[in-house]
Amino acid sequence: MYFDPTYNVQRQNMTSNITLLNPSQQDDEAIKIERGNARGRREVRRSRIPREEAKWVRSALRSALVEMEGMWENILRNRHQSLKSIFHRSKPSSPDSDSADDSSNSPKPIPQLSPIANSVVSRCSKILGMSTQELQHCFDSELPLAVKELLTYARHLLEFCSYKALHKISTNLDYLNDKEFRRLTFDMMLAWEAPSVYTLPDTPTSNKDETAGDEDEASLFYSSSTNMALQVDDKKTVGQESFSRIAPVCVPIADVVTVHNLFQALTSTSSHRLHFLVYDKYLRFLDKVIKNSKNAMAACVVNLQLSDEEIVLDVDGTIPTQPVLQHVGIAAWPGRLTLTNYALYFESLGVGVYEKAVLYDLAADMKQVIKPDLTGPLGARLFDKAVMYKSTAVAEPVYFEFPEFKANLRRDYWLDISLEILRAHKFIRKYYLKEVQKSEVLARAVFGIFRYRAVREAFRFFSSHYKTLLTFNLAETLPRGDIILETMSNSLTNLTAVSGKRDIHATVDTRRQLAVSPVAVMSLFYLGFKSKKVADICEETTVVSDIRVGEIHPLELAVKKSLQDTGKAEAAQATVDQVKVEGIDTNVAVMKELLFPVILSANRLQLLASWKDFYKSTVFLLLTCYMIIRGWIQYILPSIFVFIAIIMLWRRHFRRGRPLEAFTVTHPPNRNAVEQLLTLQEAITQFESLIQAGNIILLKLRALLLAILPQATEKVALLLVFLAVVFAFVPPKYIILVVFVECYTREMPYRKESSDRWIRRIREWWIRIPAAPVQLVKPDDSKKRK
Template sequence: MNFQEALRKLRTGNQEETSKSKAMTRENSPREGEMESSSSSSSSNNKNKENLNFFKSILFFNNNRSKKSDDSDSPKPLSFLSPLSNSVVSRCSRILQVPTEELQHRFETEVPDTVKQPSNYARNFLEFCSYQALHLVTTSPDYLNDKEFRRLTYDMMLAWEAPGVENESFNSEIESCSNQEMEGEDGWSLFYSSSTKTAVQVDDKKTVGPEAFARIAPACAVIADIITVHNLFDALTHSSSHRLHFLIYDKYLRMLSKVIKTVKNTTGSQSVSNLPLAEGEFILDVDGTVPTQPVLQHIGISAWPGRLSLTNYALYFESLGVGLYEKAVRYDLAMDMKQVIRPDLTGPLGARLFDKAVMYKSTSTPEPVFLEFPEFKGNSRRDYWLHACLEILHVHRFIRKYNLKGIQQSEALARAILGIFRYRAAREAFQISSSHYKTLLCFSLAESLPGGDMILETLSNRLVLLNASTSQRGSGGLLSPKEGMKLPVSVLALHRHGILGKGADDDGKAIYAAEDVCAGEINPLETVVKQSQQNMGRAQAAQATVEQVKVEGIDTNLAVMKELLFPLVESYNRLQVLASWKDPWKSSAFLVLIGYTIFRGWIRLILPSIFVIVAVLMLWRKHANKGRQMDALKITLPPTKNAVEQLLILQDAITQVESLMQAGNIVLLKVRALLVAALPQATDRVALLLVFAALFLALVPLRHLILLVFIEYFTREMPLRKDSSDRWLRRVREWWFRIPAAPVHLIKADDKKRK
């Protein structure tokens, strides 16, 4: 009997076999007659317990068998698995109602040969059984609240780290659960059976590593995403030496369940009716409803409290009126309106005092809107809303970039929504700041990582394959009635938790169209994310060296810059010495050498030769250093100056920059005067000069032009033509001074600020 038949049989009200099994399992009780008389009444009460009835449909042993026959049908341990792995596999076989031998046969026939290598056979088989069981267990809408589900998934992670019989050191620590822990309120448990004596008792000594968490947790789309699973592990273990304790994992899942229930209740609350929600739009979070934690909207110098709501398409702000909320203002996050969302400073009357605001700006808003989240210490509340809004903004940019439609768009949005749920659960469960871990939001992570565009491209390719697989089944992804609806994992998770309302999974027949995890195989997304994180690690290491060499003070930075530019400055000074003709023999030799090089057309080889010489020097230094650390650059510090002297230096530097800008403006205004013929004689001369220059450039080869320019510049200080050069330059300067500047009329702009 498979899971669907068990569920259908349970829904038709077949309670007779259940009561018989209860009587048979309690036949040794001293109050046998009393128990038999009460079986019919307990059968009628069980109809009202929806979640319990759901779990009882996945029976680990048939209720119409005796305890003796149940013990004889217990899953048999496999010789190649450790006791802990055998415990997990046996529980998976009871969930799937398939013997362990049959599971092993399926593994042998369904998976590729590369997965069945002896070195990883036990671990891959454990993954196969775990994924099959989790796909069935997660059909319940409230599985996160079941403590036995949390223990089972944690045991899967523990078993993944020690799957085979060769892990003796780990196996020696395994202890069996007591009968009290294995039994539920009706004498049986969903994940622990009295006939299975190898169930593991979770204690504080057993912890899970990052690789085990990354292989098991993404099998449940609500718990983790394949893109951010390592960041989630870091967030949960930042205070536990990078090992995951069961108490932390358990608290995270309970808080995640609470967050999902809160979102579900918010979707059906009265506050939703006040918002102009579109079809398929639902509220993810609401803030500002508590008087002690308001949300303030700043526009210009005005501020007003209100209620802020985030949906999967937009932000809504409802100003608080006289006891009522006014009509909501919608700030769109889905359309391409050049939205900008960033942290910013705000305060009363537009003063920039408190770093607790989110700035929103788009083409639909005439001026930036600041949403302030006041709190006494820190800005974690602001950071949460900032990251959540950016995640929705980024996922819609991803959808537009790759032109996703239909089920592809729904899956991308569902990934972002589940990421926000996980981020909110980790934040509320452990009260940790976002600065203690990397982002838990997959699309924001792709925007921040180097090579993040490759992550998004790989994800889009996965979604394209998803659409192709569903289209083969017909329009809308419909399968045959026996197979149900084919949905992607994230959309299916939201359906099963009731966030997307009633849909294809109402009859329990929806199946996965694509999976992020497969036994023994690495998801392409995981490979790209690991490569990007490695690049990020190298970038962060390089950035750490940058932070170490930053120095303060204008004079100190100038000293460092002079030392770094010393080779270039020294080369320029030597050229200046040659051009000054203080040593005629050296200057003549340099002039003949460079002139001959230009005349022969070798000038084009100078720059490539410099590059080759620099490359050879770098390789030689690499061979000579042989991995030794680079020597520190020695800088002679200038005399120390106090704050007033530093301000005077800064003022002098600003004055010099202003003078250079003034000189540049004067040159441009004089050129404008020449172009508009403000001085007719000068205009005639410039026009005639431009005509001769055009003819010269058209008739004379380029290398001859370069040669003439070089000879003219290099021989200015030559004793034979120094006087004539000085006289000619003087005449040019005098002519330039006589050219008037074009007039400028300054108009003061109107400063209209909103009051």
């Protein structure tokens, strides 16, 4: 049985006839048609159709189903309007009502986009107050041809609409607290992974039915109940690439440098796929952290006398069970520690009140050092729970102790955020950043600490990803971190400086690069951190982000190169950790096996120099002397290098990626703990003896230099003059020849007795030389006490 091509014509005639019936008859006729279509589809599936005709049948059925969906939508809309006319009183028509009806209509879908992408674009169009066709026209007219290729058209169009909508939303005050905003950004990431209608295998489930009626409230981010308003299933997850393309556009959510680390932290327990519940929880806690910071700043402005640009990042020591102790010398007292984007403040606790705060300025260039350290009562170094601060402004180091029963998480947290602010100011001084650029750098550091706090408070599990959420700390520890900072400084040169409250659009500088706005500063301003200095920059200013549609940010490229080197280093370090062995005997055995070729060569040379085999020793002596005289000795070391290189290339060519065989080492006999301690003590004693012998040699040379024994000093002086004349006038090859012959023939039977006599006389002479005196002075333990 073959498919009848006239089926579509007959079905269209039947559809036109159905529209003339009343709603109940329309339903009955539609059900009959649907049943007939189902029978036809089953008969087509049973029939044995050739492959080419089967494709045509499937396309015809697909188009028929689309038309059937449209027919059903018209039937249900007519039925809904008839029922609504029965139960609701009709209202007189007016221009306002007509415009309201027009605005309630859902935006038209874009054919190139998938359903979820059309849903996102429709919501973006409502936020921007534009139709989807106008957005597509702006995309086609404003962006270059490079981002409008056929294969990437849908994804770049989605990025264009999403970026414009996020820039507008970010000007609101409390947008992070809106669950619909969080859902929209997550849907943007889902749509980015499947933007085109050809790349989406399955159609997402539609939204749940909303209550019909005039009382329905239109959401800012979601369109009305239409085919394009898609509710994404909670089981859908987001990958790292889509997260890194969408999240950094909204500056509080993520930063270009640390976005990959943030994704790893959020997905460390979910197979590196981001769930909406985790994403939603992170944004809720981020909003909570930002509000807590604003509340703390309002409370601390009077006590700490903060400047207009300072932002309180965190406060600790307010809970009696979690105090902060400041140690100076042997004195210690509790208090409250506050960190801002410019300084550390410590308020010691007096009799029920806090005393005047002590300021530790992190912005000044005073050779400041912040590092972890040990502390304890009365200056005892017992507990690893303190942060040490040292600079030229303080007489002696100051220690901030964070007592806790578990590990040292509080100390590590305060160490990280304090170093972030300190390194941000060092970055500002290194690249001579001023005004807007300086504010932008500090704003990025502030948002990094906010994200750090949000992840730390939302997901209370031990994670090594926390510290990697701070931009300047990460650049300090990563390989090629200096290139990341240099790239960041280059991107800051394109910031638009604003004078007065005027709309500032992107301009083109001398290097043909678009100028951008200080988006981090503006984000802080819109979130409620308002200062007089940035008011002129942020008010009535167009947001021009440095993240472009279809382009990879230079910072992201620098970070990716750095992460590649980091991955190689971590893989190499994993192999190092695997081959580490414990015990002195075991490590000595491994070293002997690794140095076996060198030890074997040295033993053979020693055997030749002992003249036990007279003929072999003579042949080796003559060959070596001939090579020295002809000047071939200078090619020995290059020849060794070339020989080793040839062996390495040979092994690389024939190994062909095969795994390296394990190095076999015979394990020494096992020893108990006492025997190992005795072995360690013996090794330490031998090492101490070697150090003592070296010190004695240096002291005797000092005695000869200072002429403590005049006769010996005269002999050494004459010997040095003779050697200077020899090195000045004798060719080097003859000097090498004499030294080699003298050393090699010491054990020769003909001169063994005379060489032993000379060595004995030199040793006796060396023994008679006294050592220069040494006086040990105890250090002065008297320190300034407070």
